[in-house]
Amino acid sequence: MAQSGFDRRRINGPEESFPPIYGDDDIENSVWKLGMTRKGRNPNDIRPIFLQPGLITQANGSAYIETDKTKVACAIYGPRQSKNATYNENGRLNVEVKFAPYSCEQRKAPMRDAEDRSLAVAIHQALLPSVRLELLPKSTIDVFIVIIESDGIEGCIASGSVAASTALADAGIEMFGLAVACSAALVGEEIWLDPTAHEVQASTGSLILSTMPALGLVTSVWQNGQMRPEQVLKCLDLCQERCTEIHSIVAQALLDNVRLS
């Protein structure tokens, strides 16, 4: 354990450390049992979204999104000339995801790990079909996403995709449509939209749907865990419905931002 995530140029913490366990948190979670109704909201409700484009001034485009305990900042640099010399007819979309060390219950060592990579791949896939890369030969668009606070991987991917798409629009990069994403988890026989980390842990399967609601097209489906096909279909329908709502939030946030400046 000591070797992975070890960087001699940093001040490294003790070899082994444990996050504190808070008493009341434990009680709250242990009360919920499988088969009980969802705490705090209805199964089909998503958490309220706060979205602000253009927070990072030095970037070409940026966005900050907050859904309850998930907080994600995204900055876009580009389109700029690709560093590698090989000619490429299409532009390249480069997505990098970083967890802040204090973003999770357990401290994340400030080094790239496999989880960053899989999140970046998921967000890249959610954005890729929406961006008109064929108009940007020999160029690269860099998408940097920082997860300031995380409440489950699913929420991070969904919020990260929404933030990145908003930031791309803010940067004035041509797209077919805004790509927005919504997650769902199967808890018992119920489908809960926009699940938190605890809810995903209690679930048997989870799904993230990314769509371009303006065109009615799906850009990415990302499913893990065990679900029956009919449950998957139901999840897809519910997520798409919510994506339309999220789309109007994104569009409104972009409009407000333009009016202000």
Place this chain on the structure above:
Amino acid sequence: MSISKAEKSYIQTGLLSAPPRRQDGRSLLDFRSIALETGVVPLANGSARLLIADGTEILAATKLQVQDGPLPQLTCTVTCSPAAYPHLSPAALDDVQADLTALLNGTLSRHRPDNLTILPGKKAWALHLDIIVLADAGNVCDALFMAARAALWDTRVPRTRGVEYKARKDSGFDMQTAPPDFELADYWDDGEVLGGRDTWPVSITLNIESSVHYLDAILQEEASTPLRLLLMYSFPGPILQGMRTIGSGDLSLPQIKALLADGEKYALELMQALNAKLSEEDVRRNQKARDRFEQRY
């Protein structure tokens, strides 16, 4: 792999023409022939080697290790031989490995075979699945899951029994605790098969070229197809264990629903074929080997 625009267009036109034409003369839903052998790694607890038409070659092996504590998760690791991807830089190769590992881990690590406990709560077998991609001639995902399934099917868990040293009855001590240690019941016996070995999923990759989809793409076809839909199904059920879209193309929701139904059908066929082959391998390695041994004079 990058191919020229002309070749790309040639392949796409072939796939969309009626009847569809593919480079190697297959129809859209034909797989290339698959060769599979289990028990190829003598030091592993289970292993398999899979070959798709002398192209894609995968070696999978499982290893069991005793671990303290409760039942650990299955860990999968995929390593890609640089020889399989000569055009990739070491960094890009690492990314490919990480992606395949994440895909396999995300799908398989939720399964908990029921007979890996040695001493309840104290010791258990940690199951590691290591896969090496020796060559890639297309459709590496489906091959990975097939090889993983074969290796896990082939895995034998050594039989163990708890050991405890009890004080004599008349000493007054009451020893009703669980056994603190274990031993192998039989050194020469391979052991029993993993619990629930027929519930491991198979993967089916649907390559989507505008209105049609096809299976088992070769490298050139993969390079010219805008979108792939990966479906991981397990039976009986069917239960969807994973779904991914890869590529720059897009789909509509009704299209996805139709593809899910189709994928389920193909996955079932693939699963049945794989099960038949695996049972045949079991017979070859046990029954037939024993017969051969008896008739050796």
